[in-house]
Amino acid sequence: MFWWLKAGTKTLEDTFKHNIPGIICWHVWKVYSNHLWGKGNCPTTSGHLLAQIKTYVQQWIYSLNNLRLAKMGELLVEEELIPKGFRLSGRRFHLIKWCKPNRGLKLNTDASYHGSQATGGAIMRNNCGKMMFGICFPVAASSPLEAELKTLLLAISWAIRAGYENFQVESDSSSAISLLLDEDARRWRNEIQETRLSVQHKNVSFRHVMREGNWAAHFLAASGSAQLQIFYNTMDLPIRAKRAYLMDFFGLPS
Secondary structure, three states: OHHHHOOOOOOHHHHHHHHHHHHHHHHHHHHHHHHHHOOOOOOOOHHHHHHHHHHHHHHHHHHOOHHHHHHHHHHHOOOEEEOOOOOOOOOOOOOHEEEEEEOEEEEEEEEEOOEEEEEEEEEEOOOOOOEEEEEEEEEEEOOOHHHHHHOOOOOOOOHHOOOOOOOEEEOHHHHHHHHHOOOOOOOOOOHHHHHHHHOOOEEHHHHHHHOOHHHHHHHHHHHHHHHHHHHHHHOOHHHHHHHHHHHHHHOOOO
């Protein structure tokens, strides 16, 4: 603990040391919350938790400037955060996370499909990262791709009916986004045409994003709602969606 209290923040090594306690506390809190609320997918032993923390720190390290990292290589090897002989020079890494829109609003959508049951989720946020609304709802679909397309349609239609006409749309389904942007698409033609008509004369754009940048919408969809649920207060969000939203809000990878 002494090295943490003593370290300043003038060097990258000091910054690294200052962040480690917070990262450890955050992961311990997540495990505690998951056990408290009976959620799965959490480490069951201290060894598993330590491995999860190291993976998180590695992702953070790899996203930093490589030249500055070279100066603290010995510390990273000593703490087993990078393997011996690992060369940072010449490597480029990108930490994937949700990004606030430069201006306007951003609507993230996702669908969950298990057997014959499908649910959709969406969350609208402004350029400060603040949630405008979150929704989850059942979807009538016979395949994962159909569920993604119908989720996009329902979420966009709901947003437009709520008065939003200028926003970006992000989905982690590259196939669904490609179909929407393909003028000659024939599969699910009705759903695609309906989506295009709903955004006609509106300032709406579509973009594919990796799953790591779409967790809030993913967990809204995964909540498995049997009926439409609308959230205006972040405290009312399902626990995993709330956690992902807060991580996004503070610019942290979740």
